[in-house]
Amino acid sequence: MLLSKDQLIDLYRKMYLIRRFEEKCAEAYTQQKIGGFCHLYIGQEATAVGSLAAIKPGDYVFTAYRDHGHPLVMGSDPGKIMAELYGRSGGICRGKSGSMHLTDVERGFMGGHAIVGTHTALAAGAAFASKYRNEDNVTLCFFGEGAVNAGVVHEAFNMAVLWRLPVIFICENNRYGMGTPVERASAIYDIAQKGCAYDMARFHIDGMNVLEVYEQVKKAVDMARNLSVPTFIEARVYRFMGHSMSDPSHGHYRTKEEWEAQKKQDPIANLFNKLSKDGVMNEEMKKEIEAEIEKVVSDAVAFADASPWPGQETIEEDIYA
């Protein structure tokens, strides 16, 4: 369970990759290079990075529309992701997905899904397939706390427990479903307890602490892999940006004070402080990683900038197999 020095540094590298990649996304969005709806993950990086460190190749991952970080962590080409956000032919989905539906089947990333809650059933289905084939793969399913009031989520929970499916439901509770605080949308605020009705293993974690995320998700992953049982994890997080690029980060439904206080709990800075205190990382290594990621991200932007628009002939492709 203990992570090696290299693994710890890799957690830092991946969180920083998401951060810088998405800062570039924000820039590109304001330059109108990226269109549509664009939801940034900035602030919540620890949850994806810690969780995805706990799985192995062959496992499946589903998430909602805040989906740039997950494929980046799973090894998808940042250039292809950026080109997809640009809607270019070099995009990972050939310019047909955009920000909200990124997919990299080869790496087990089964997609961003943009109708709230529905992909919890798809994830249970992938877990069903693993169990059906008697494979030991597990499925991670990420969604926001805005999804947990939806009927389909409870249908998926019920069948996951009923059929002992190896799926880990990870609710990233960032407190606001778009602009509506959880207290105004859910009858109970302790979201993990939504698993009670199904007697599903459930707990909450500090989703801003990547080491805690890794340790706790790993436990659930091991249970799913070895015992074929689902778990419901509520990861308490905070998004530093608005709901989407068209939503201000504060001043509307979140106060400046709240936002500033939360920003001080930056998961990336916190990890660096911890690792430097433990002698795993120092300022120099941090600078090296930053330079390395800077190049990755600027190469991704350059790739997207150079990628041609999709040809008209592709419009009718990919509808049917």
Place this chain on the structure above:
Amino acid sequence: MPEIQYREALNQAMAEEMRRDENIFLMGEEVGFYNGAYKVSKGLMEEFGERRVVDTPIVEEGFAGIGIGAAMAGLRPIIEFMTWNFSLVAIDQLINSAAKLRYMSGGQVKLPIVFRGPGGAAHMLAAQHSQALESYYCHVPGLKVIAPATPYDAKGLLKSAIRDDNPVIFMESELLYGTKGEVPEGEYTIPIGVADIKRQGTDVTIVAWSKMLFKALEAAEALAKEGISAEVIDPLTLRPLDEDAIIASVRKTHRLVVVQEGWPFCGVAAEIACRVYEKSFDWLDAPVKRVTNMDVPMPYAKNLEKIVLPSAEKIVQAVREVMYK
């Protein structure tokens, strides 16, 4: 050739395909221990066991989604809706997931999945349980829609649907389950997207599918006695539609009546009529007529239900009108 029931034909198709391919499984309400609400899955639990014949809770959206997720991960699910009326609870999964994921992923996702069950009116089931919903699903690129009328077509097309690598909407009928027809004992399939001329004729083309086919054939028989030779075409697959077969027939007969159970507004019959107008206007000797349900929710009362639905008499009348007789 042995005569078997429509439900037995479907049962044979599923059993044969499940024997052939371990990745195929059946999931739905009462499909297993109960042997199917309409006994279409009779004996499958006994032969294939609980792993491959999966009884679900009454949660159409949830198990439709589980089926789609399983297909994304490489299995080949057959998802049974006890009736297509209940699919409306799951329509988000069918339209936003099944029909979209391949496209949105740029062709990465493959979804070999069949959604099947009975649609349309049975007898006195009132407004929520009597809907013919093919128009809903035909509207959506990414889906294929099949609605066979005979046991032979049902078996051959269900086998093709199961082997297809795309989401297929397969519409059966409560009133057809007990009907009998000849089905060969050996292996066969029927291609998706190819219409079948069920009766040759020269004076008028009647297009009809699912149980309306039999109303159309009954009408054609009556018309023959009046000296009118009707050609009856069953499209079998509604999406992709074999419009070439329909247009070829209309260019021969110069007259068209389309029979569709279900509402007229934005219906499949309207689409067929439109395509014929667009591509064969000059061949027509009369405006196209549609025979559909009346534009009302289905009433419960027996006499009213009969009035709402298409009938052989209404088809005969429509043919007389396009013949100017």
